[in-house]
Amino acid sequence: MEKRIELERRARKVNQITELNLDNCRSTSIVGLTDEYTALESLSLINVGLTTLKGFPKLPNLKKLELSDNRISSGLNYLTTSPKLQYLNLSGNKIKDLETLKPLEEFKNLAVLDLFNNDATQVDNYREKIFKMLPSLSYLDGFDLNDEEAQSDDDDDDEVNGNDSDEEGVSGDDDDEEGDSDDSDEEDNGEVSLSQVYNDDLEEDNSDWEGDGDGGEDDEDEDSDIDDADGDANESAASVNAKEDKDGEKAEDESQVRGKKRKHDG
DSSP states (O other), X not given: OHHHHHHHHTTOOGGGOOEEEOTTOOOSSOOSOOTTOTTOOEEEOTTSOOOOOTTOOOOTTOOEEEOOSSOOOSOGGGGTTOTTOOEEEOTTSOOOXXXXXGGGGGOTTOOEEEOTTSGGGGSTTHHHHHHHHOTTOOEEXXXXXXXXXXXXXXXXHHHHHHHXXXXXXXXXXXXXXXXXXXXXXXXXXXOOOHHHHHHHHHHXXXXXXHHHHHHHHXXXXXXXXXXXXXXXXXHHHHHHHHHHHHHHHHHHHHHHHHHHHHHHHO
8 A cells, every 4th residue: 555655646746636545455544644645635545445444643634535345344433534525435344334424423514425235234224324314425425315316426527518519409400501601602702602603514515415416417417428328339339331322332333333234345
């Protein structure tokens, strides 16, 4: 325990330390913690293995003391040197009867006491007797006199976070409105908005499709021109054939005339 205390001090002056955590340091008694820690307000000794509180120092400003999961069965009178104690956790110890708790009557500011998992909680009318013994007590084992559960620190954090999220949501709506205003301002200043660019793209796409339709008419004109060219070619071929036929007939006539002439000369 002494080494752990020195480690937790971190070179700070003893009379300036307000919080000290010695959980799990393993010791059966209080060692190394002295009356010099006059400013100490919170002390945690969870699962240390304490069997006695003998030697507990005088801590005049101590308000919160964690002693859960030890083996303490008596000796709560050693705590009375810390009269400002408001929170005391003794859950998971060896306290068997209510008589052992009598020294706690000295704490006039004690508001929270936890005795969960002690044999003393099995005593008949345990809760009523404890609240009667300690009039300043607000919560016993996490519940008040009317069995209303104490609000934990986590619940407080959730509420704070919830409020923050609502505020962020409102802020987000304002940002959206500002964004819309900025868009309209840009359009008024003659700048091109995203929606306008998108519409222009659509118009260009439509014009391309219309151009493809006009191209279809051009294709029909081209087909017509091809048909006309094919007709002209056919007419030219027919003319050539007719000319060849005429030339053949003329050559045949000339041949007959020459034959007759030779016969006459002979």
